[in-house]
Amino acid sequence: MTDSKYFTTTKKGEIFELKAELNSDKKEKKKEAVKKVIASMTVGKDVSALFPDVVNCMQTDNLELKKLVYLYLMNYAKSQPDMAIMAVNTFVKDCEDPNPLIRALAVRTMGCIRVDKITEYLCEPLRKCLKDEDPYVRKTAAVCVAKLHDINAQLVEDQGFLDTLKDLISDSNPMVVANAVAALSEIAESHPNSNLLDLNPQTINKLLTALNECTEWGQIFILDCLANYTPRDDRESQSICERVTPRLSHANSAVVLSAVKVLMKFMEMLPKDLDYYGTLLKKLAPPLVTLLSAEPELQYVALRNINLIVQRRPEILKHEMKVFFVKYNDPIYVKLEKLDIMIRLASQANIAQVLAELKEYATEVDVDFVRKAVRAIGRCAIKVEQSAERCVSTLLDLIQTKVNYVVQEAIVVIKDIFRKYPNKYESVIATLCENLDSLDEPEARAAMIWIVGEYAERIDNADELLESFLEGFHDESTQVQLQLLTAIVKLFLKKPTETQELVQQVLSLATQDSDNPDLRDRGYIYWRLLSTDPVAAKEVVLAEKPLISEETDLIEPTLLEELICHIGTLASVYHKPPSAFVEGSRGVQHKRLPGSAGSGESVESPDVASAPGVSEAPPAVIPSQGDLLGDLLNLDLTPPTTTGPPPPSSGMQMGAMDLLGGGLDSLLGGDLGGSPAMGGGFGAAPAAMPASFTAPVSGGLDDLFDLGGGVGMPMGAYSPPKTVWLPAMKAKGLEISGTFARRSGVVQMEMTLTNKAMSVMTDFAIQFNRNSFGLAPAGPLQVLTPLSPNQSIEVTLPLNTVGPVMKMEPLNNLQVAVKNNIDVFYFSCQYPISMLFAEDGKMERQVFLATWKDIPNENESQFQIKDCHLNSDAASNKLQGSNIFTIAKRTVEGQDMLYQSMKLSNGIWLLAELRVQAGNPNYTVSLKCRAPEVSQCVFQSYEAVLKN
């Protein structure tokens, strides 16, 4: 007989029937009834009405029945909080049962009942269980502390359970140690500043000892915890590594990956010339390779991590190319990841093999896989110069297959190959041109257009080819439109005589008939450039392009370091920092690798610049399309290796512009002189412009930075109204209310002290706890006269920012102690972070641009400010009063974008983009900062300043 029979009763009076059975005297009948209840619960029926009846069955000596009742309780206690109290007694009793299984069961279930009311009744039983003689009960109780902390953190702290938990790290039983570590890590993760896991060499030693003896899961808890530790010096680092390496031979892949995480992190501290360092590198490869024979999902996690490891330490797997060859029956997600790693490992030594494989893959059937394989061939050409020729001929073979998506991918990569090896493979252009018609994807079309424009002088019918694209100009995607515009301008500069009409056509299409601001802007710039100074135009448009980098899609080094600290976790699978996908983790410290070998000094340096471990300059990355202020040098498909400032725009001042300048004549030859069409064409441009620019017409670049004189005089820094920080009740009659202000560059704490007690108060003094920005009183608290009952006094305390620093949660939290003749009182308050914005926080425009591009997009955060009824100028004015400086303003379709910068007292720069849509009271703020944890506070300040 199986349990499935319990699912079959679905009659009408079922609940009623069950009720009767639950209250039956017969044990067997009771148990059958509870099983039916659980079965109903399992299929999603609501059986909460039976709560009292089921709970009545709780007192039983039948373990199976008890388990079922407990299961029921866990599910329904939350919906019946009042009745859940009925269960408390039994829990308390069960926690003292002679059978450890029952004690553990009770303590385990207790923690799962997330009802606030009953938690305090559970403290006593929990306390006993934490000290239970049976390790099975202790290990269960350890986890229960984490559960309780999740429901009521304060209670757990007050009851001293955290200390008991810490003591369990020294427990004699390894399972207990493992669970205590897991519980502490869990609590520490949700309370990053709790300092719970203050790992010191002694605890580390205990953990390493337990590591040898506990279950596979316990080993993972311990290894993950170890990964958070920073050894004092390279010797300690080495000794931990030595004790962790045996884990690489564990059969469980998760144990292996967690061990790899610890080793990858601690290796940073080892001197590279140390023999052990080389040994360790050698030891890492075999286990990583073996992970590829695990189940496909585990393989996937392993491959995503290997991708990171290969970027950080390519030497580990450089001889292991073959194991990444794709197998026919690999799932697609495994195939794509293997391919990615193959490209990263490709080198002169193995390129022949790699190419043979890639060619094989390119004839498979799975479209995504094939595309990636074709692209990979192109990457190989760029990465390994010796192979370029073979790669190009392979690509040409593939183009001959005429398989549509293969051809398109091939053209996209060939364009990059042209960039990398100029004047070498252009002979293939003819073949490419044959396939023009089959290109239907924007990226491929854009690539082809780029090629035609770039090599216009070698392609006889370049003008015809480009003209054919022009017919459907408005149906093309932006990418293709921009490329077409640039290509035709190039063509014109190379063959001016035959292509005037074409260039005018495309310029008017781009500037007059298009709604796309980027396209229009670029159109105008070319137009003016051509009309003012064609020689300069030639220099700009046909400038020599910087070389493209060899590596693709490299992860930005700081992010890579952070991800290495998260090996094995979701972050490492997504290749995103946890803050990007875990709610409420914005304030959490980003993990980073410890400093490099031999430095011996503290590694806690909060320096935002790259850690000492990465001494090499970060390699340039080929970024995705659509960088912020798109680049005008027609390099948008393969942007430059350096983010240089925009070209000088001296010749572009409208006033001085000679619309039909002699320069153009010289380019076009004498016969152009009075050509009405030409003159008309170029002359028309400025007339059309004012309509689309809000600011007075100025150079195309300038409009990005236009301040338009909108910013008036600053209005003084925003200071929030005073609030009560310390109520009289809590401070024996002393009430303190206060606020913060920044006056002429000095942060001030402005307080009102009121004596609500019966006696006189004297001898005031003040102290701050360490805080995130090192705020400290710049002088003593000046309360000169004694404060008599019912008297108030206003005090201003100037502050400086040179005090001791400790990160607070929230960041702008300040803990203050005030002393008087009666006692010492403590309170905490939060200061608006705008108090810390320095007066010299206005960034140079070009620095702003470069910095904005330089800060990775992961660090960007967006906020909405609702119901703000200022126009953009007023907003900018107001913000400037609080040292938030507007550097540039740009208007696009009625939306004003303000680019702003500010600088914190500790030198951290913040960049912002504020979008204001006329008539829409909701603003959007995008913040970019190298220390993204401040974003939340800054946003609050924005809101406060704007709404005040």
Add this chain to the structure above:
Amino acid sequence: MSASAIFVLDLKGKVLICRNYKGDVDMAEIDHFMSLLMQHEEEGLICPVMAHGNVHFMWIKHSNLYLVATTNKNSNASLVYSFLYKLVEVFTEYFKELEEESIQDNFVVVYELLDELMDFGFPQTTDSKILQEYITQEGAKLEVAKTKVPTTVTNAVSWRSEGIKYKKNEVFIDVIESINVLVRLPCGLIDHCVLFIQVNANGSVMSSDIVGSIKLKTMLSGMPELRLGLNDRVLFALTGRDKGKTVVMEDVKFHQCVRLSRFESDRTISFIPPDGESELMSYRINTHVKPLIWIESVIEKFSHSRVEIMVKAKGQFKKQSVANNVEVRVPVPSDADSPKFKTSTGHAKYVPEKNLVVWTIKSFPGGKEFLMRAHFGLPSVENDEAEGKPPITVKFEIPYFTVSGIQVRYMKIIEKSGYQALPWVRYITQSGDYQLRTNV
């Protein structure tokens, strides 16, 4: 840290059973799982991790079930997948087969197991042999007094109970080596006038390795200490001995009973074995292996009319050895029909649902060569759906022989009662991932 909740779903995405461990993810989120999966499938980008808002699903599929873990934290993904596979293992040991019916038939035990296997997202005891000591399917028969926590659960030796007794103390050791090879066969598409075919046999081996596994069946009383000696080259180099053939193991993985730090320091494999069957260790050897069964194939496709297949299999191992249950699986176009076969030995069969010809040879002596010819008709209207190029795969088993030459030199068994115990050793070599790519 790991999972917030675990779900078992049927193929339609209906929740069969679930357990909420942490309560920080809404249990209703699972309703998005199926539509997400379908969406990914449509895009051809299936992925073991999927996100809906800030909820992440990590899932595996087993027979007609999905096992899904949800989380909203930066969980340890490898731990979650290991745990899900462990669930499958434990449920399978409990119910023989893990499928929709067995979950429904045993929901009470499933709940009990879910409660015991994981607590607040932390995996706990997952050794099914130990679990079976205190979570049984005949719960009703249990007396309270009988259900005590087996000390094993929290012992340092968490995989073996005390007080095991056998009349005859024996341990069986199976050394099983699987050969993985990836071969690229030379172009097999031959001009159709060739009658007698002599294809050059130098197809190239792209990659090959050996995955070995040492399995134990332990029938020993008490708490025996075991030491296993292999002809491991590192060990021999360490001890300075140098006799006979040794083997270099690239990477070794051990059952949790083996003292890893001991192995790390002096290469000694010492352990207290779990009772009954278990995999003691696995190893990988990265050498160039000569494919034990070599295949040459000529596949001629005459569009709109027929396909002719000729496959030659050759045993490239010692004459004294015999490969058993050899299966050569040759892919054929999906629209092929009316099969005809001719074999020099064994038996060929068409498996239309897999688009394969399976040629079975019960016993294949070393050094011999066999031939199979197959003929298929093709429809005159061509199937224009692109088809992949599946490889030819081979399955076989060769007893009394290991490719790597690994040997068990000794197995020392010491128990405090001092009984004599016998170790028995068996060697088998079999095919692992044995693929031969054709160019057709």
